[in-house]
Amino acid sequence: MNSIGVIGVGEIGRALVEGLCGGPGESPEVFLSPRGARTAAELAARFERVRVCADNQEVADRAEIVLVAVRRADRHEALRGLRVGEGKVVVNVMAGVGNDDLRTLLGTTAPLVRAIPLPTVRERASVTVTYPAHPVVDAFFDGLGGSLPVADEAAFNVFSALTGTxxxxxxxxxxxxxxxxxxxxxxxxxxxxxxxxxxxxxxxxxxxxxxxxxxxxxxxxxxxxxxxxxxxxxxxxxxxxxxxxxxxxxxxxx
Incomplete structure (x- = not known):
């Protein structure tokens, strides 16, 4: 895993970048969308291997793992026209947005994995629920505190509901x-x-x-x-x- 892209740099996007770049050893390259411009600029100033891209398409083109972290209500406007190559892995961290919905929106054949990262990923102390299991994505979250792959989307939604407390x-x-x-x-x-x-x-x-x-x-x-x-x-x-x-x-x- 050499490069990560984050589309939607809100609280979870920030926490993911801080977890990736604030630990020991060399961090991967991180490419940020210009959404959440102030946060993205602040992270790029703090961490040498973080870059702010011109648009979401540049993020998708440059990253091996593309994390989609925009708000559910903003997904159509934010992702309209985005093209994601089949060689990428897309991590869907939007609450309440299933992978079928996101695949239709992106029109991609790339692997899609849902995930529930919590703010404590910044301390690499968060167990992240994922569905479906994927070796690259599960290894990625193992480095941020642990991954918990679940058997189906119904189980994933139960964990998502728990997060609402x-x-x-x-x-x-x-x-x-x-x-x-x-x-x-x-x-x-x-x-x-x-x-x-x-x-x-x-x-x-x-x-x-x-x-x-x-x-x-x-x-x-x-x-x-x-x-x-x-x-x-x-x-x-x-x-x-x-x-x-x-x-x-x-x-x-x-």
Whole structure:
């Protein structure tokens, strides 16, 4: 893998470039589309092997792997007329856009692989779901934290729905901070404590010898504070409501 192209340099595009170019050893050549011009220019200034191309066609012509990371709503305008040779590999990171849709749009016979890279690819610490399995693409994401090929597009969409819960987690932490601040705790102190509390939880997720259910049980004392909050707030009705929201999202993604 000598060259990567990124069409659509938003948050995920930036994270991918930072992960590729910020690690040890020589990075591949990276060609960026002019979409997201400010971010693309900033990345080219930071990293020697990053170039901003004149247009999307130049990206597709110069790169061996072409990552399409434009917003779903913008795909027709952004990709209109783009030609991708059959010797390339196209990685589709657009949420809710299937490979059949993208193949029709591009009119290409090149291999197409869907992927769900997360912002932590910039730290090379993100497991990226892919479909279908492809040796070049899976090796590419292995270098950014790991690849998780799945059996079919239905399974891929389930993982995509799970990704939709990310900002809810951040909002949950912000709500805890606001609750503490509303009861007299200085806001900066509350946020510092909540961040430290859940950073510790995040580190415990690295212990793959214990299931998520086991981790929850190990952090809970019978009739203790954690059990009280879990059983009175995150009760069966709450869990069913979350499941219903995810079912609705999954239906839209399919």
């Amino acid at each position: 990310l900002t809810t987690h951040y909002s949950y932490l912000a709500t805890l901070t606001s609750w503490a601040a509303g009861r007299g705790v200085p806001g900066e102190d509350a946020e510092r404590y909540v961040r430290g509390l859940f950073q510790g939880v995040g580190r415990s997720l690295g212990d793959e010898s214990r299931s998520l259910g086991r981790l929850a049980a190990d952090h809970e004392t019978p009739k203790g504070n954690n059990e009280r909050v879990r059983t009175t707030w995150f009760d069966d009705a709450n869990a069913r409501a979350l499941g219903a929201v995810l079912d609705g999202l999954l239906a839209d993604l399919g």
